[in-house]
Amino acid sequence: xxxxxxKEVAARAGVSPGTVSNVLNRPEKVAESTRSRVEKAIRELxxxxxxxxxxxxxxxxxxxxxSVIDIGNPFFTDVAAGVEEVASERGxxxxxxxxSGDRLxxxxxxxxxxxxRVRGVLITPAGGDLAKLDQLRGRGINVVLVDHPAERAxxxxxxxxxxxxxxxxxxxxxxxxxxxxxxxxxxxxxxxxADRLTGAERALSxxxxxxxxxxxxxxxxxxxxxxxQQAAEKLVAEGRLPxxxxxxxDLLALGVLRGLxxxxxxxxxxxxxxxxxxxxxxxxxxxxxxxxxQPTHRLGRxxxxxxxxxxxxxxxxxxxxxMFQPELVVRESTR
Amino acid sequence: xxxxxxKEVAARAGVSPGTVSNVLNRPEKVAESTRSRVEKAIRELxxxxxxxxxxxxxxxxxxxxxSVIDIGNPFFTDVAAGVEEVASERGxxxxxxxxSGDRLxxxxxxxxxxxxRVRGVLITPAGGDLAKLDQLRGRGINVVLVDHPAERAxxxxxxxxxxxxxxxxxxxxxxxxxxxxxxxxxxxxxxxxADRLTGAERALSxxxxxxxxxxxxxxxxxxxxxxxQQAAEKLVAEGRLPxxxxxxxDLLALGVLRGLxxxxxxxxxxxxxxxxxxxxxxxxxxxxxxxxxQPTHRLGRxxxxxxxxxxxxxxxxxxxxxMFQPELVVRESTR
DNA sequence: TATGCTTGTCGAAACGTTTTAGTCAAAAGC
DNA sequence: GCTTTTGACTAAAACGTTTCGACAAGCATA
Numbered sequence: 001x002x003x004x005x006x007k008e009v010a011a012r013a014g015v016s017p018g019t020v021s022n023v024l025n026r027p028e029k030v031a032e033s034t035r036s037r038v039e040k041a042i043r044e045l046x047x048x049x050x051x052x053x054x055x056x057x058x059x060x061x062x063x064x065x066x067s068v069i070d071i072g073n074p075f076f077t078d079v080a081a082g083v084e085e086v087a088s089e090r091g092x093x094x095x096x097x098x099x100s101g102d103r104l105x106x107x108x109x110x111x112x113x114x115x116x117r118v119r120g121v122l123i124t125p126a127g128g129d130l131a132k133l134d135q136l137r138g139r140g141i142n143v144v145l146v147d148h149p150a151e152r153a154x155x156x157x158x159x160x161x162x163x164x165x166x167x168x169x170x171x172x173x174x175x176x177x178x179x180x181x182x183x184x185x186x187x188x189x190x191x192x193x194a195d196r197l198t199g200a201e202r203a204l205s206x207x208x209x210x211x212x213x214x215x216x217x218x219x220x221x222x223x224x225x226x227x228x229q230q231a232a233e234k235l236v237a238e239g240r241l242p243x244x245x246x247x248x249x250d251l252l253a254l255g256v257l258r259g260l261x262x263x264x265x266x267x268x269x270x271x272x273x274x275x276x277x278x279x280x281x282x283x284x285x286x287x288x289x290x291x292x293x294q295p296t297h298r299l300g301r302x303x304x305x306x307x308x309x310x311x312x313x314x315x316x317x318x319x320x321x322x323m324f325q326p327e328l329v330v331r332e333s334t335r
Numbered sequence: 336x337x338x339x340x341x342k343e344v345a346a347r348a349g350v351s352p353g354t355v356s357n358v359l360n361r362p363e364k365v366a367e368s369t370r371s372r373v374e375k376a377i378r379e380l381x382x383x384x385x386x387x388x389x390x391x392x393x394x395x396x397x398x399x400x401x402s403v404i405d406i407g408n409p410f411f412t413d414v415a416a417g418v419e420e421v422a423s424e425r426g427x428x429x430x431x432x433x434x435s436g437d438r439l440x441x442x443x444x445x446x447x448x449x450x451x452r453v454r455g456v457l458i459t460p461a462g463g464d465l466a467k468l469d470q471l472r473g474r475g476i477n478v479v480l481v482d483h484p485a486e487r488a489x490x491x492x493x494x495x496x497x498x499x500x501x502x503x504x505x506x507x508x509x510x511x512x513x514x515x516x517x518x519x520x521x522x523x524x525x526x527x528x529a530d531r532l533t534g535a536e537r538a539l540s541x542x543x544x545x546x547x548x549x550x551x552x553x554x555x556x557x558x559x560x561x562x563x564q565q566a567a568e569k570l571v572a573e574g575r576l577p578x579x580x581x582x583x584x585d586l587l588a589l590g591v592l593r594g595l596x597x598x599x600x601x602x603x604x605x606x607x608x609x610x611x612x613x614x615x616x617x618x619x620x621x622x623x624x625x626x627x628x629q630p631t632h633r634l635g636r637x638x639x640x641x642x643x644x645x646x647x648x649x650x651x652x653x654x655x656x657x658m659f660q661p662e663l664v665v666r667e668s669t670r
Numbered sequence: 671t672a673t674g675c676t677t678g679t680c681g682a683a684a685c686g687t688t689t690t691a692g693t694c695a696a697a698a699g700c
Numbered sequence: 701g702c703t704t705t706t707g708a709c710t711a712a713a714a715c716g717t718t719t720c721g722a723c724a725a726g727c728a729t730a
Binding site for chain 1 (some may be wrong): 686689
Binding site for chain 2 (some may be wrong): 716717719720
């Protein structure tokens, strides 16, 4: 109800509102004695700065927008946790938007961000829409792409090399003795799925195999456990079991694992299995799952650091396209 | 950079700023012809309302704060998704805070919310601190407790009956023929863990068993898969395997499952196993997991609807303490 | 024709900060 | 001892909305 303003603080401390503002924003500019007097008044009155008024006058807020494709996916959740961490450390608030992969919803999120006059936006784009983002930049809102390498040099982005990831997985399977490999994946229109396939093919070529021969693609529509199980059941039913299965995603891999075990196929004795993402549950499954680990948390952290650096040091800021390297995690399913 | 203000829109449409504001907020109050003229100007100039200015003058923002204990936990993630959904439908932005179970961090989140002058706060409290929340209410910020039943009638809350949940789980185990049951749980200082235990004991009593005899508590410090596995290993090593294991959490249950299978104990033939939360991964494990399902998504949705109702209709709003009922999901691990 | 009522628009005063220019005394420089 | 510099503070003008009282025009009623 009654919110204390800077004026009341000023009155109680016997100074002008401007001085209170200085105590808040440039404490070194005000004399020790008055500063402590003002701070005392602030405490006694329970004053908290009015963010809207502050950002209206100052011209910029202390918030960033985060738009992710699917907040239910542990991958994005970890990213979000990293973002929240850094933002909170630096006194920024995070406005969350979930696009659910829907372009329209994403656009609505961006509008909300624009209305809130966020300082910057972190986004895992749902589609390849550079236009809307440039529009935001035109409004003075910085944008950092997350899990999506920028194609232009005038923007920041943070991603993980999915081609390397695909190579790592398949090289490992080959080293473990696999001849024929199945790649269980979501739609290849998803960049991540396509890149991991490319990596897989490169690993095969490098090992002197013909990707067309050694690799079978099994595409499913949804990247969840159920689809994975169905894919496994299909492979079993058609009697064309490969030596190893590489899944574009741990959820798919968990489903495949389940499907195989149910059909009496032993993992890793009969079929090797490796997933992607290294979600927490990967190590908790009955046969613990080998996987490709991505530095999700760091992804979020670095993206936010980049963004806030761009906001706070617009002059000295150099745009960066950060590309992390994924890491192979070997567990029972390929041993 | 250059943001278009309401004045420029007014100038282009040949009306006063006040009229533009009316078009934005009470379109029915302005004549058809002028309205469309103004809307045209808005489109042409790419105007978007300045949220800070708006909430400064109007006295309230269009944002809500959401403070959760652990954004990495699928339970809270689902809740958050529900919150985001409703908020976004109603044109509200969600400011996310992750307390990590830390009281201090939670307090910092609340401060940020207060600075942003959020319309209301949704919170899964990290501790039993009513004080801070009453302080927020004193500032005119509405508060809804999430997954925590309010003890007073003057506030809204949304929760799931954990006592019923505990009963459901244990009744099911008893019906399936279990005699001795182990309850693997996190610290009993966590309300949810304690309530589920109470429910378990009630189910035993109702079945004419002595809870002291039939139920063994195995408390671990962290509620994750690793702790669960350790608990299972301990039970096996000490040679005191129960007929059934009830876990306070699916992550624990997945760990227990793994520990048992590794020791050659068959589930469900040798030991029955049931978890809690019914996270997605529960159905994807090697032996699919029976569990207690909570309406997480609805929890988030209803909490947000309650909050926004309280914000928009302060007069007619009646405080509610909503208590959802959990649901038994039977899968392989108890069949 | 005067009166009241309705409808649509305007002008101006807020809202709570930040910031700029300016005041005034005390310290420093010559 | 005079000017200049510094340091600490103040006063007032913004920032972009919303809202409220005023008012003009149109129209029905008396």
